[in-house]
Amino acid sequence: MKKRSLAAALLVPFAASAQPDPSDWEAVLQEAEGQTVYWNAWGGSTTTNDFIVWVGERVSEDHGVTLEHVKLTDTADAVTRVLSEKQAGTDSDGAIDLIWINGANFAAMKEADLLFGPFAEELPNWAYVDTEGKTVQTDFTVPVEGYESPWAMAQVVFMYDTADIAAPFGSMTEILEWSKANPGRFTYPQPPDFLGTTFLKQALVDLVDEPSVLSQPVEDAPYEEVTAPLWAFLEELTPTLWREGRAYPQTGPAQLQLIADGEVDMAISFSPGEATAAIANYQLPDTVRTFVLDKGTIGNASFVAIPYNSGSAAGAMVVANFLMSPEAQLRAQDPEVLGYGTVLAMDKLPEADRAAFEALDLGIATLSPAELGEVQDEPHPSWMTRIAEDWALRYGTVQ
Amino acid sequence: MLRHVPLLTLVVMLGPVAAGLWGTLLPAFGHLPGAGLTGPSLNAMQDLLNWPGLVQAMRLSIVPGLLATLLSLVIVVLVTAGWSGTRTFGLLQRALAPILSVPHAAAAFGLVFLIAPSGWISRLVSPWLTGWDRPPDLLIVQDPAGLAMTLGLVAKEVPFLLLMTLAALGQVRQEQRMKTARNLGYDRVTGWLKTVFPPVYRQIRLPVYVVLAYSMSVVDVALILGPTRPPSLSVQIVKWMGDPDLTLRLTAAAAALWQLGLVVLALLLWRVGEGLVAALGGRWIETGQRRCLDQGLRLTGLGFGVLATGVVTLALVGLLVWSFAGFWSFPSALPDSFGLRNWSRHGPGTVAAMGETFLVAGLSTLIALALVLGCLESEHRSGRTVTTRGLWLLYLPLLVPQTAFLPGLQILLLQAGADVGRLPVVFAHLVFVLPYVFLSLGDAWRAWDPRNAVVAATLGAPVVFAHLVFVLPYVFLSLGDAWRAWDPRNAVVAATLGAPPARVFWRVRLPMLLRPVLTAFAVGMAVSVGQYLPTLLIGGGRVATLTTEAVALASGGDRRAIGVYGIMQTLAALLPFALAIIVPTVIWRNRRGLHV
Amino acid sequence: MSDGLTLSQVCITDGGQTLIEVDCAIAPGEVLTIMGPSGVGKSTLLSFVTGTLDRAFTATGKVWLDGDDISRLQPHLRHVGILFQDDILFPHMSVGQNLAFGMAPGGSRADRRERIANALAEIGLTGFEGRDPATLSGGQAARVQLLRVLLSQPKALLLDEAFSRLDTSRRAQIRALVFDMARDRDLPVLMVTHDAEDASASGGRVITLGE
Numbered sequence A: 001m002k003k004r005s006l007a008a009a010l011l012v013p014f015a016a017s018a019q020p021d022p023s024d025w026e027a028v029l030q031e032a033e034g035q036t037v038y039w040n041a042w043g044g045s046t047t048t049n050d051f052i053v054w055v056g057e058r059v060s061e062d063h064g065v066t067l068e069h070v071k072l073t074d075t076a077d078a079v080t081r082v083l084s085e086k087q088a089g090t091d092s093d094g095a096i097d098l099i100w101i102n103g104a105n106f107a108a109m110k111e112a113d114l115l116f117g118p119f120a121e122e123l124p125n126w127a128y129v130d131t132e133g134k135t136v137q138t139d140f141t142v143p144v145e146g147y148e149s150p151w152a153m154a155q156v157v158f159m160y161d162t163a164d165i166a167a168p169f170g171s172m173t174e175i176l177e178w179s180k181a182n183p184g185r186f187t188y189p190q191p192p193d194f195l196g197t198t199f200l201k202q203a204l205v206d207l208v209d210e211p212s213v214l215s216q217p218v219e220d221a222p223y224e225e226v227t228a229p230l231w232a233f234l235e236e237l238t239p240t241l242w243r244e245g246r247a248y249p250q251t252g253p254a255q256l257q258l259i260a261d262g263e264v265d266m267a268i269s270f271s272p273g274e275a276t277a278a279i280a281n282y283q284l285p286d287t288v289r290t291f292v293l294d295k296g297t298i299g300n301a302s303f304v305a306i307p308y309n310s311g312s313a314a315g316a317m318v319v320a321n322f323l324m325s326p327e328a329q330l331r332a333q334d335p336e337v338l339g340y341g342t343v344l345a346m347d348k349l350p351e352a353d354r355a356a357f358e359a360l361d362l363g364i365a366t367l368s369p370a371e372l373g374e375v376q377d378e379p380h381p382s383w384m385t386r387i388a389e390d391w392a393l394r395y396g397t398v399q
Numbered sequence B: 001m002l003r004h005v006p007l008l009t010l011v012v013m014l015g016p017v018a019a020g021l022w023g024t025l026l027p028a029f030g031h032l033p034g035a036g037l038t039g040p041s042l043n044a045m046q047d048l049l050n051w052p053g054l055v056q057a058m059r060l061s062i063v064p065g066l067l068a069t070l071l072s073l074v075i076v077v078l079v080t081a082g083w084s085g086t087r088t089f090g091l092l093q094r095a096l097a098p099i100l101s102v103p104h105a106a107a108a109f110g111l112v113f114l115i116a117p118s119g120w121i122s123r124l125v126s127p128w129l130t131g132w133d134r135p136p137d138l139l140i141v142q143d144p145a146g147l148a149m150t151l152g153l154v155a156k157e158v159p160f161l162l163l164m165t166l167a168a169l170g171q172v173r174q175e176q177r178m179k180t181a182r183n184l185g186y187d188r189v190t191g192w193l194k195t196v197f198p199p200v201y202r203q204i205r206l207p208v209y210v211v212l213a214y215s216m217s218v219v220d221v222a223l224i225l226g227p228t229r230p231p232s233l234s235v236q237i238v239k240w241m242g243d244p245d246l247t248l249r250l251t252a253a254a255a256a257l258w259q260l261g262l263v264v265l266a267l268l269l270w271r272v273g274e275g276l277v278a279a280l281g282g283r284w285i286e287t288g289q290r291r292c293l294d295q296g297l298r299l300t301g302l303g304f305g306v307l308a309t310g311v312v313t314l315a316l317v318g319l320l321v322w323s324f325a326g327f328w329s330f331p332s333a334l335p336d337s338f339g340l341r342n343w344s345r346h347g348p349g350t351v352a353a354m355g356e357t358f359l360v361a362g363l364s365t366l367i368a369l370a371l372v373l374g375c376l377e378s379e380h381r382s383g384r385t386v387t388t389r390g391l392w393l394l395y396l397p398l399l400v401p402q403t404a405f406l407p408g409l410q411i412l413l414l415q416a417g418a419d420v421g422r423l424p425v426v427f428a429h430l431v432f433v434l435p436y437v438f439l440s441l442g443d444a445w446r447a448w449d450p451r452n453a454v455v456a457a458t459l460g461a462p463v464v465f466a467h468l469v470f471v472l473p474y475v476f477l478s479l480g481d482a483w484r485a486w487d488p489r490n491a492v493v494a495a496t497l498g499a500p501p502a503r504v505f506w507r508v509r510l511p512m513l514l515r516p517v518l519t520a521f522a523v524g525m526a527v528s529v530g531q532y533l534p535t536l537l538i539g540g541g542r543v544a545t546l547t548t549e550a551v552a553l554a555s556g557g558d559r560r561a562i563g564v565y566g567i568m569q570t571l572a573a574l575l576p577f578a579l580a581i582i583v584p585t586v587i588w589r590n591r592r593g594l595h596v
Numbered sequence C: 001m002s003d004g005l006t007l008s009q010v011c012i013t014d015g016g017q018t019l020i021e022v023d024c025a026i027a028p029g030e031v032l033t034i035m036g037p038s039g040v041g042k043s044t045l046l047s048f049v050t051g052t053l054d055r056a057f058t059a060t061g062k063v064w065l066d067g068d069d070i071s072r073l074q075p076h077l078r079h080v081g082i083l084f085q086d087d088i089l090f091p092h093m094s095v096g097q098n099l100a101f102g103m104a105p106g107g108s109r110a111d112r113r114e115r116i117a118n119a120l121a122e123i124g125l126t127g128f129e130g131r132d133p134a135t136l137s138g139g140q141a142a143r144v145q146l147l148r149v150l151l152s153q154p155k156a157l158l159l160d161e162a163f164s165r166l167d168t169s170r171r172a173q174i175r176a177l178v179f180d181m182a183r184d185r186d187l188p189v190l191m192v193t194h195d196a197e198d199a200s201a202s203g204g205r206v207i208t209l210g211e
Helices: A002-018 A023-034 A046-064 A075-090 A104-111 A126-130 A174-180 A194-207 A211-215 A223-240 A252-260 A274-281 A313-323 A328-332 A350-357 A382-396 B002-028 B044-050 B052-081 B086-101 B104-115 B120-124 B147-171 B174-183 B189-194 B197-217 B220-225 B232-239 B247-287 B294-323 B342-381 B386-398 B402-416 B424-446 B450-463 B473-484 B490-496 B501-512 B513-528 B533-539 B545-555 B559-587 C041-052 C096-102 C110-124 C138-151 C168-184 C197-203
Strands: A036-042 A065-074 A100-101 A148-155 A155-161 A266-270 A288-291 A297-305 C005-014 C017-026 C031-035 C057-065 C079-084 C156-162 C189-193 C205-208
Touching: A023 A036, A023 A313, A036 A046, A036 A075, A036 A313, A036 B044, A046 A065, A046 A313, A046 A328, A046 B342, A065 A075, A065 A297, A075 A100, A075 A104, A100 A104, A100 A313, A104 A297, A104 A382, A104 C017, A104 C031, A126 A313, A148 A313, A148 A328, A148 B104, A155 A252, A155 A274, A155 B002, A174 A223, A194 A211, A194 B513, A223 A382, A223 C110, A266 A288, A266 B473, A274 A288, A288 B044, A288 C096, A297 A313, A297 B513, A313 A328, A313 B086, A328 A350, B002 B247, B002 B342, B044 B220, B044 B247, B044 C168, B044 C205, B052 B086, B052 B147, B052 B197, B052 B232, B052 B247, B052 B294, B086 B294, B104 B120, B104 B147, B104 B220, B104 B294, B104 B424, B104 B545, B104 B559, B104 C138, B147 B197, B147 B220, B147 B294, B147 B342, B147 C205, B174 B189, B189 B197, B197 B232, B197 B247, B197 B386, B197 B402, B197 C017, B220 B232, B232 B247, B232 B402, B232 B533, B247 B402, B294 B559, B342 B424, B342 B513, B342 B545, B342 B559, B386 B424, B386 C096, B402 B424, B424 B513, B424 B533, B424 C168, B490 B501, B490 C041, B490 C079, B513 B559, B545 B559, C005 C041, C017 C031, C017 C041, C041 C057, C041 C156, C041 C189, C096 C110, C096 C138, C110 C138, C138 C168, C156 C168, C156 C205, C168 C197
Parallel strands: A036 A065, A036 A100, C031 C189, C031 C205, C079 C156, C156 C189
Antiparallel strands: A100 A297, A148 A297, A155 A266, A155 A288, C005 C017, C005 C057
């Protein structure tokens, strides 16, 4: 008996002191020193993997935090992991300390109270973040409320090979017309892959008359009526797709290989700088350029979130903060590295940093911020779930 | 202490399988208390049955599984029947040797690039022959029938079954049987099929079952080569296991039971087929027919044998070329430029992953080796050997589909709080490593005693190696012969000289058996290196080995990165074998009696 | 019981069928030969004496050595040396290591080495310590094997067809060496053979089986 109460006494203060306070940054830095942060991030892109390695080196130098990249094939795996741990009662020192996340996965984790925070707006580098021009405080229309911190802006662009396509297209309908005239030259990643569902959403946004309906949850909208143009579009498009729509690339980057092999001429991307980076890595021919649609394309921010049971929340916040630093943002925007859009506001930056951003050559296949044009809002995440389900029913199995 | 080792070994090997099946059974019937669900209910089964892809996913488990097993067996039988004992056979055998150690995933990556419409074969004949300056829009990889997947499996199973057959041939006195048959006027193939095949098949039956169970439930090969609308049942199980929607886990568990049932059903079907073939064969023997398309069958066998060798070899060369490639467009047969950029980008990552790979593999194999040596020594001292029933127990972890018990094991480990990290992965690997170490070492070990050597030769030898990764046949073949020639009385002499059992073990038996011990170690390492699903599910993603990294990269389709990882993965499997050959040679360089 | 090796009412059966029955006493320095064709259980009898009888057999009776009952002792505690027809030298050890393996423990390293060198000289193999056993001729290997047994200081010596692999010229020479050295050390010797010449050369009693 005595033994047990002693153990309990030893355990209680330990559990109580587990969560660091982001408003006391000095204390966070102290606690972070020596911690190992397991960052669960999709591992299918070699350029992103390289960037994460670099981040690891920098936070190790500056703050003594060890960063381990856990390479996922699907971000949902990480969500599942945290859920399983919660069921199993693993409420401290879980397997995951940081997740690259957004959209439905964030909504699910926030809803289920699986996140640590709020912390994002307490981070020192939050001061530089562009809170007005960029969608960093809502994530697919779900309020962020400090439970995840942004580190990259993404916007849909289409990569096309100028050796095969003379001029870019202005709308989804034009893409359809071209695909009909040139069958087998276009495809998109198979939903529920993130980029695949993005293509469906982009098509929906471009095809509906009044996109504002998409900002409500799907339950509150006349779903059949709103999505009818999308399904009609896919009915026409699918037979003209690569492999007649009988097979799809499994991920976004897999499309790059298809373009390089000359199997397809065009592909969707959620990163305006991806084409330039891929050309540098020999993954794309140097004749590839990008375009956006006339009405604009959808965009969102990539975030990092910290699970509620992370044993290294302090270290994770240090990494999250570093990701928002001008140094990391500049590197991420460098097309030779990642080519991701920055989340920072240029007018909030110190002079030297602003000059560095302006001096950056975005590369041959990257559109300038002006050319990227208007960013359209992501539909409410419930749309994505519903559309992906419907797609699976219609196209997901051999008919 | 030593007395309890066999029991401990069984627990370590079968415990996780039994626990995993239990952990699968509960959620399959709606019981997952962690998620607030208590059963029993049939909801999960209902959900599974309502899934529109079920029939197709099942077909993708059964058809490629049976087809790959059947094709591999037929090719091996034709090659052996038509060519064994010839120089051609020796050459083929030598060419197949290195292929045995190529991990499935690496071979599959290479195969994709080989056979895709934009692949190497297509490039080599374009545009001068085909007129293609763009790849044709043909559905070759990821075809809905699963043919590409079947091809990938066949290319890897042929070397495995051939090795099993070679081991069995030594035990059935093939030459004597063939001489008799030829004297009676039988042609080569017909004579072999009628006189040698029946006893050989009896010995390779269990390995054939392993091939069948494995082919039906394979995940990594199906992810790379298989169709996706829908994928095969096992791949879908893994997808459901990873879905944030918890109810899908119940569906996954239900599907896992379904998968187990399918494998059992297929095994029964195969057994019925065996009976049928035996009956037909019996009638054929009675006809006294001396020849039946012999020349044609010989050439067909050789053609397929060469094809199987060529495909994997070319696939590996393809990986190598991609790992050094600059930009490489269709239809160029070679890259526009070569360079080290890919290696400098991905090389460091592979080194880190290789460290983790060897750590997990080394730990699990060391534990396996200690347990197996303990079993064998205990067996030696007590005079009891493994029975046929015991052999089935050894095979059990290899016959139960991984997708049937690993999900349950993950759920149980999580509930026990023993999740994540290296150690659970080590023990999960142990389940698969132990049988192989046992089977590959038991033979040589028991061959010390001539009476047991008979048992080992008839039961042990054909099952020494596995389909996941294989051993170099010449090591195995030379070992078998060497150990059969050993004098059994070493132990008697050592004991009468006053050496107690422990001293005999450490000073005489172990050093003399250094070569088979190291070979068994290499087999264990190679098995562990090739493990994808246990590492992924039990490691919770934290344990990144070459295989999990390579399969994750495959989803990104970056052939240069895949090339680097595939080559490193192959090297990781080969290295222990190289050491198993080199180390004893160096240590015993002045001991002619131990040269092979 | 007196000194020497005594087999008292030893009976070995194989599945209920009697294989061999022996009751005899061998005095120190004496050689007893058991003669018979192969398959009559001569070697089985020897494995009963060394304590390595296969489980498939059942044995009754007792083995006495210098007045002690050794029937229940483990093989390594019996002090019974054995020579086989094949030279069972451990292939991973040098000649010297083989001898050292057999030599009873104790003594300094230099001392043990010296004793091995002297022993090798005694049988005409001076300087053979570092040799690989696989490079020895049949006669040399047989001598090293004998030496190894004797260095282990056995209290009895068993010969299991020990000379049948040697060619005729060496055979008599080795045989004489073995008997001489055993007699010098007052060892009781139990020899099984199918060769009448071995039996007559031993100059001792002969029991003939299987007729």
